[in-house]
Amino acid sequence: MMQPAVESVRSSRVDRLFHALGDANRRRMVSHLAERPASVSELAAVLAISKTAIGQHLAVLEEAKLASSTKLGRVRTCQFDPAGLAPLQDWIDYHRQEWNERLNRLDDLISGIVSNEDCA
């Protein structure tokens, strides 16, 4: 639903993802949907904001592939899509790894120093 005519300004997938989760209300939506699917009205009631606002947040979440929705009759049911979190997890893993490599290089350096001392 509510796909923008033009591709979003946010270029990358990761960008859309982090931006989507950067808003507290959208995270609350995700948290709620992670427990059970919900309609727009229900989400509006829970977050205490207008249905219009929910619709806007939903569009952002769907662009980030964190949620999906289908309309049956007049009610739209929104769902959480956990697979959408994958790129986020990848980003974290990547930076954790970078860090570990830094530690490893440090270890090597220290080992070198130690062995030098042993030689002395």
Next chain:
Amino acid sequence: MMQPAVESVRSSRVDRLFHALGDANRRRMVSHLAERPASVSELAAVLAISKTAIGQHLAVLEEAKLASSTKLGRVRTCQFDPAGLAPLQDWIDYHRQEWNERLNRLDDLISGIVSNEDCA
């Protein structure tokens, strides 16, 4: 450095964290710092923005505990703090778990149906 006089508007730790990573330039800073520490000037050169802007981004990253910095002489050296990613990981894990529980409940339901069919 640059601690705000008043506590940030962003209340929770998770909030600050997601918001900090919601900006592409700040993520680039983190990526760069994950490889090696860098000065403000170096980051400004890499990202092609003013040193002032780097200072502002740095403040946000430090508030989110994703980075730290120390000034030696006139140069400030910035460092990535990987431990700051923990709450982010926790958030993901939590929502993955919620999802799994949903799947389990679904499994139980299906099992119920199946055994009913078996009885029929």
Next chain:
DNA sequence: CCCTCAGTGAAGCTTTGACTTCACTAACTT
């Protein structure tokens, strides 16, 4: 058929956020 309820599009409001420039301080260099 009329009424209500769920959701949407359009517009506009207000705040936040990401920069910049300018001016200034403090630390090296020569």
Next chain:
DNA sequence: AAGTTAGTGAAGTCAAAGCTTCACTGAGGG
């Protein structure tokens, strides 16, 4: 001492983001 160079504070600009209200469509219920 004089000239760079690194970083900062203050202020201002500009666009994006989060909401709201209003008007309207369409589905269901009496």
